[in-house]
Amino acid sequence: xxxHFMQTLGEFIVANQKDYxxxxxxxxxxxxxxxxxxKVIHREINKAGLADLAGLxxxxxxxxxxxxKLDVLANDTFKAxxxxxxxxxxxxxxxxxxYILLDDxxxxxxxxxxxxxxxxxSSNIDVNVSVGTIFxxxxxxxxxxxxxxxxxxxxxxxxxxxxxYVIYGSSTMMVYTTGQGVNGFTFDPTLGVFSLSHPxxxxxxxxxxxSVNEGNYVHFPDGVKRYIKYCQVEDAATSRPYTSRYIGSxxxxxxxxxxxxxxxxxxxxxxxxEGKLRLLYECNPIAFLVEQAGGRAISxxxxxxxxxxxxxxxxxxxxxxxxxxxxxDLEVCLDEFGGKG
Ligand code: AHM
Ligand code: MG
Numbered sequence: 001x002x003x004h005f006m007q008t009l010g011e012f013i014v015a016n017q018k019d020y021x022x023x024x025x026x027x028x029x030x031x032x033x034x035x036x037x038x039k040v041i042h043r044e045i046n047k048a049g050l051a052d053l054a055g056l057x058x059x060x061x062x063x064x065x066x067x068x069k070l071d072v073l074a075n076d077t078f079k080a081x082x083x084x085x086x087x088x089x090x091x092x093x094x095x096x097x098x099y100i101l102l103d104d105x106x107x108x109x110x111x112x113x114x115x116x117x118x119x120x121x122s123s124n125i126d127v128n129v130s131v132g133t134i135f136x137x138x139x140x141x142x143x144x145x146x147x148x149x150x151x152x153x154x155x156x157x158x159x160x161x162x163x164x165y166v167i168y169g170s171s172t173m174m175v176y177t178t179g180q181g182v183n184g185f186t187f188d189p190t191l192g193v194f195s196l197s198h199p200x201x202x203x204x205x206x207x208x209x210x211s212v213n214e215g216n217y218v219h220f221p222d223g224v225k226r227y228i229k230y231c232q233v234e235d236a237a238t239s240r241p242y243t244s245r246y247i248g249s250x251x252x253x254x255x256x257x258x259x260x261x262x263x264x265x266x267x268x269x270x271x272x273x274e275g276k277l278r279l280l281y282e283c284n285p286i287a288f289l290v291e292q293a294g295g296r297a298i299s300x301x302x303x304x305x306x307x308x309x310x311x312x313x314x315x316x317x318x319x320x321x322x323x324x325x326x327x328x329d330l331e332v333c334l335d336e337f338g339g340k341g
């Protein structure tokens with residue numbers, strides 16, 4: 001068999017720098033920090049069951065959710081990797097009550113901020129189900145050299161300069177966008193490199209998968225209930241009934257639907273009147289990727305996710321994302337029957 005050398009993530013970033021006329025190398029350094037942290041998490045997740053890394057850490061995050069040992073480890077790893085490069089002036093994380101200011105001299109003059117969910121779906125980790133890291137990158141609004149402010153973090157999703165996820169699955173992959181399409185890189189643990197395995201990812205216009213936690217059905221808004229019933233009705237033209245697939249790990253559910261085509265729904269329900277997913281570091285980066293792959297992402301009121309003006313760091317929003325024609329059908333139901341609790 002002839003050896004096949006795919007382009008590595010590092011090579012890809014360098015080769016595409018020409019797309020950014022003002023690129024100073026800071027952005028590549030930022031990506032190299034994310035890439036390195038992802039490799040560390042890959043390593044730790046793979047031995048979690050052996051190294052006493054499964055289970056709870058003993059504390060709660062600001063949202064009252066129990067932190068797991070790997071949540072804490074992933075958060076510390078990404079923070080340390082980003083801080084070490086001198087390219088990020090502020091970090092916000094699902095695991096931190098407030099955003100972190102990096103004004104240690106090394107990072108003070110950086111122009112980027114990063115928002116992240118270091119280990120999404122971590123409640124799945126003890127049973128060997130795929131989890132992910134989600135990240136979102138913006139240019140700061142405040143002047144370089146000053147302390148970052150709320151306004152740097154409360155930017156609309158459409159201001160993102162990059163977003164992506166790492167999926168720690170049957171293989172580890174990084175999928176990201178800088179607004180020029182979506183590319184996916186698979187990690188080869190024997191070489192320690194991510195290679196371009198999924199260039200220019202596009203999601204089908206119409207898929208056959210719907211993904212929702214149907215256990216909450218009775219609490220869903222009427223428009224969402226209608227749409228779920230629509231998914232289940234037979235119709236040859238749209239290949240219905242659709243298949244129901246729900247892992248309960250956002251990155252995994254989105255990754256599958258992105259490739260096969262499908263719709264992901266996390267509506268409002270009585271336990272979560274605003275939905276469960278967080279606008280800044282879960283919904284916005286996923287919305288950017290889904291749109292760049294040709295899909296759409298909207299909220300319960302039908303608003304484009306990336307147009308929502310954030311008001312707080314950990315705010316939640318009903319989230320619907322996926323294949324374009326499926327979102328259009330959902331919109332009809334939300335318009336007619338309502339999409340909020
Ligand atoms: P987390 O950030 O605490 O891990 O929670 C987010 C996760 C998502 O990965 C997933 O889509 C969702 O929670 C599943 O929620 P549910 O168990 O209510 O269906
Ligand atoms: Mg999360």
